[in-house]
Amino acid sequence: MKFNYKLQRLCGAYYGNPSITTEMGSTNPKKDGSNILYTSNGNTLISATSNRIQLIDLLTHSVRTLPVESRSNIRSMCLNPTDTLLLVVDVQNYAMIINIIRGVILTRFKFKRSVYDCQFSPCGQYISVTHGRHLQIWFSPSATHKEFMPLILHRTYTGQSQDISSITWSADSSVIMATSKDCTVRIWSVNTIYQFNPITLSGHKTPIVNAYFVYRDLEETGTGTSTRSVIDSCYTISQDGALVTWKCSTSSSTDEDNDDTTTPKEDIDLPPSQDNDNDDGVQKIWKFQSRHYFNQTGSSLITSSYNESSKLLALGFSSGIFGIYEMPSVSNIHTLSVGSNQIISTCVLNTTGEWLALGCPKTQQLLVWEWRSETYILKQRGHSYGMKCFNYSPDGIIIASGGEDGKIKLWNTSSGFCYATLGGTAVGGSGAESSHTAPITAIEFSKSSVVLSASLDGTIKAHDLHRYRTFKTYTTPTPVQFLCLAIDPSGEIVVGGTMDPFHIYTWNIQTSRLLDVYTGHTGPISALKFQCNNGGILASSSWDGTVKLWDLYKNNVQTESLQHNSDIVCLTCSPNGKEICSGTIRGLLSFWDIESGKLKFELDGRRDIIGGRKHNDRMTASNNSSSHYFTSIAYSADGTCLLAGGNSKYVCIYEISQQILLKKFQVTFNRNLDGVLDELSSKNMTDFGPIDDHANDSEDETTYNAIRLPGAKRGDDGSRSTKVEVLTRQVAFSSTGREWSAISGEGLHVYSLDEDMLFDPISLTEAITPAAVEIKLLNKDYSMALRMSIHLNEYKLMKQVLEEIPYGSVPSVVKTISSEQLERLMNTIAKIMDTSPHVQYYLRWCLEILKTHGVHMDKHRSSFMRAFRSMHKIVQTKNDELKTICNQNKYTLDFIESHAQLAAATSAASLVSASTPPGSSTKAAEVN
Structure with missing residues (x-):
């Protein structure tokens, strides 16, 4: 089993900071989200979610999460004109420059003051950032080679009395405009201009949101006629909805402009510049032109x-x-x-x-x-107030998630998007709401088209995924709160465990009739699981420290109990149905044999899951193991490994037969969450506890850091900001085994195997060399030679092997290609076919690949779509080229064809006459 799982995407929140709760009174609504960006072609959207970056392709309708994280929640982003560099600044003013193509961090930097906006210049040479009340311009780093100092300060601009909120560049990167919270706009020149004073535009009553340059085309006559854009005016917009237009004009046209402008507010005349190339917008007169209000009440x-x-x-x-x-x-x-x-x-x-x-x-x-x-x-x-639970469909294509808001969302695992939210009116026109009225605690798939959900509102609902409606609701005689849910393998019985009165209820799925109520536990039911190979055996775990086995088809059979030393919070059953695993609040994982009811062995996971010191902990993370334990466990598809997550930032994978920890994954490095850091800085410690670095992020004067009592889980109710603890609520493996997911406070983390690996370490050995490939070609072992060349991933070698394979051996060679090598072969054929003259030969390869592997490619479209499009594109190109050539030489081809037919008839006649004996000329003539 491979374990090179990497975060593929973060579902559940595509904008904002779900880990932070904003309360009333915040004067900065952008605290919980940064700006969003388009790429230069306008087809890809870049959005920030907490401390991660999402790339959303609007054409293919897919999402990808960059494998980088900032230290805390992202506040501002900017993209250079070539779409190669991305500057990201978080709320702690830590910046990082990312190569967005490769998804790697080039450099990190710390700004000393608050950064609310950052912009690349249109030429890509500069980066401008707001630095408190100052504006800084830095030289942009190179994306092609490493530099000792990637960021070099070019210039710092001052003059604003309050913090700068936004930046705007001119089209030629010579002028920069900044808006401030002091209700003014200042315009500077990037390069030094003799006797130039920055321009200040003041005419608003509230802080300015943004400002924009407006251009007009100026015709130039010389050796040729051309046009260039110059600044004509600018718009400034404030929080009260006021739009002010400022006219930019030369001194010679001042009188003409006065005739058209009423009540000029400000005239600024500047001396001529020594540099005529950079005087656009600064060596001009800026005048008030008009004002407009966008009225929105309240x-x-x-x-x-x-x-x-x-x-x-x-x-x-x-x-x-x-x-x-x-x-x-x-x-x-x-x-x-x-x-x-x-x-x-x-x-x-x-x-x-x-x-x-x-x-x-x-x-x-x-x-x-x-x-x-x-x-x-x-x-x-995303879900309001966060996700609570989720589950994979039997085919692994759909993920159903339940939230604190009582709604169910369906996610496509290939694209990462939510395509349906179950809600509305129930089937039959009864008017009942199909969504739950309380948080959903468990979700299970009965079949690929039916999903059931349990909630704290005391109901279990069945939803149809074809019509996206609720068609069944299962209730109890007395009001209860469901904590867990299970469905037998046949899909006929559904069971639910409650918080109080500690009962297990069973219903028939088709008739909605309550079949039985099982009692015996003395604590809330934490988990329910059916035995896979025997659908009648149900395992239930409870906070009373016992796991009970129930036979639903034999009511007279005595219930068997498996005793534990502490409360049980999670339970799962192996795929072969012979083993169950239970987790307790002490961090122990107990493995039991179902047939004998005996304990096989235990894994102590306390040291594995420990990590992260809470903000108000009075001890280090290594010494505080009381609150760290597994709350969710899941077997892999083959039953060899166990995935476990809980009240920690770590998710662990264990190998069951060897009883060892294989790998640990940290779900997030976001320092805005509580419990991410293992140690707290001593400089932030006071007599009353540690100082919260994020307490002043909202810029609200009434926000304060409430002192929590030792051991208190709940903070002060009067506090206007909360800090969410990092934890994993649920984990699950996909049925394919190539993907697993976990729910945290940030959303649904989907981890999958790396599909872009260049080498397969299992198949690639020291014996596979270019010389060995040539030996296989000499021995006419074409299949092995091609597979070895694909493993080596050398273009010249693969091209040599492909062109030495005979035309008639192509079908047999294609059948030996595995699915792991198929995508790389298709990309290579498309690349070679672009410049090769052997069109018919490579068309035979394309045809045989589709015939042999077409069904597999259709089933895994997301994996082969890129390679298939490349191959289809080059085949279409060759078809267009040949079609054009044939159309241009249509009459030549007709002449060649008729000439060939005449030549063939003449040769046939000569052969007949040569073979005819003398005296039979009449028969020869008849033949002719």
């Missing part, structure tokens, strides 16, 4: 985005309303709402101005709206 403007090419302005308000306006007429195109009381913290238009992306941190919602067709390109929303 809400303030939070974010805006302006697209210069389409002249569109998008605005987002604190009430969840967003609008699109056409500039400069400020005519309203659309005004819609994403929901009541949902703060839109960020919005951005793509390069063409067709798609508007919106982020709502309160509901962790990410939307992409196409305003022309008035449809959503993307609409993803």
Whole structure:
């Protein structure tokens, strides 16, 4: 079994910081989410979730999580013009520059003051960041080679009385504009200009949200006629919805502009510059031109985005309303709402101005709206208040998750997106709500199209995945709270365990009739599992420290109890049905033989799961093992390994036969969570406890760090900020064994095997060399030669082997190619076929691959789609080229064909005449 699992994606939250709870009174709504970005082509969206970065492809509708993490929650991001470098700054002002193509961190840096916005210059040479009340410009590092000092400070700009909130570059990267919370806008030149004073624009009553340059084309005549864009004006937008237009003009056109402008507010005349190339926007006169208000009662403007090419302005308000306006007429195109009381913290238009992306941190919602067709390109929303439980479908394609909000979401494991949320009205028009009214505690798949959920509201509901409706509801005679759920292998019986009165209820799934109630436990039921090879045997664990085995088909059989020394919190059954594993609050994993009822062995996992010191712990993490134990365990598909997670930042994988720990995974490194660090810094310790570094992130004067009593799990109810503890609520293996998932406070972490490995260490040995490949070719062992060359992954060697294989041996060689080598072979054939003249030969390869491995490729589309598209593209290209050549030489080909037919007839006649004996000319003529 391979263990090179890596985080593939983070589902459940595609925007915002689900690990932090924002309370009332925060003056900074962007605390819980950073800005979102489009790539230069406008097809990929970059979003930040906690301290991770999500890449969402809007064309293929798939998501990928970069394998990098920041120290804490991300506050701001910016992307360079070539889409190669990504600058990320977190709430602690730690920055990292990432090569977004390879997904690696190039350098890390710490800013001394708060950074609220960062921008790459359009030329890609500079990086500008807000540094408290200052503005800093740094030289951009190189993405191709390493540097001793990747970041070099170019210049620092001052003059603002309060913190700078946003930055805007000019198109030629010569002028930069910054907005501040002191209600002013300042314009600086990037390079030094003689006797130049920065321009200050003041005309707002509330802090300015953003400012944008507006350009006009200027014709130039010389050796040729060309146009260049110069700054014509700028827009400044404040929180009260005021839009002010400032006109930029030369001194010669001042009088003309005064005739068209009413009540000028400010005239700034600057001396001529010694550098004529960098005087755009600074050696001009800036004048007040007009003012417009976007009136939204009871809400303030939070974010805006302006697209210069389409002249569109998008605005987002604190009430969840967003609008699109056409500039400069400020005519309203659309005004819609994403929901009541949902703060839109960020919005951005793509390069063409067709798609508007919106982020709502309160509901962790990410939307992409196409305003022309008035449809959503993307609409993803996580569980309110976090996930509670999940489960894989039998085929491993679907993940069903249950949340604290009582809803069920269905996730596609290939794309990582939620495609359905179960809710609405029940089937039959009864009007009953199909969603639960309390948190969901367990989810199980009965079949591939039916999922059942148990909740604290005292009901178990069955949902149809074809119609996305609830068709059955199972209730008890008295009100209870369900903690666990299980379905027998035949899919006929469903059982549920309760918190109080410690009973186990069984129903018939088809008739919804309560069959029996099993009693005997003296504590809440923590887990229920059916024996896989014998559906009648049910194992139940409880907080009373016992595991009981029940035979549902033989009521007169005495119940067997397996005693433990402490409370049992998790239970699972092996795939072969001969073994069960239980976990206690002492961190012990006990393995029992079902037939004999005897304890086989125990694994002490306390030292394995210990890690992370809580913020108010009075002892180190290594000495505090009382609160660290496994709360969820799961067998692998082959039953050889056990996956375990619990009240810790670690998820462990154990090998059962050897009783050893194989690997530990840390689900997050986010320092905004409690329990991530193993040691606390002594400089933050006071007589009353440690100082919270994140207590002032909300910039709320009323926020304070409440002192918690020793041993108290609950903080002060008057505190306006909370710090979520890092833990794993549930873990599960996929049925394929190539993927496993875990639920934490940040969402659903999906770990899968690395599909991009260049070498297979099991098949690649020292005997596989280029010389050995040539020997196999000489011996005409073409199948082995091709497989060896694929393992070596050398392009020239693979091309040599492919071209030496005879045309007639292609079908037999293709049949020997395994599924692990198929994708690499398809990519190589597509690459060779692009420049090779042997078109028919490689078309035979393509045809045989589709005939032999077509079914397997269709079943695993996500794995082979990239290679198949490459191969299809080159085949289509060759087809177009040959079609063009044939059309151009149509008459030549007809002439050659007719000439060949005439030549064939002439030769046939000559052969007949030569073979005809003398005196039979009449028969020869008849033949002719």
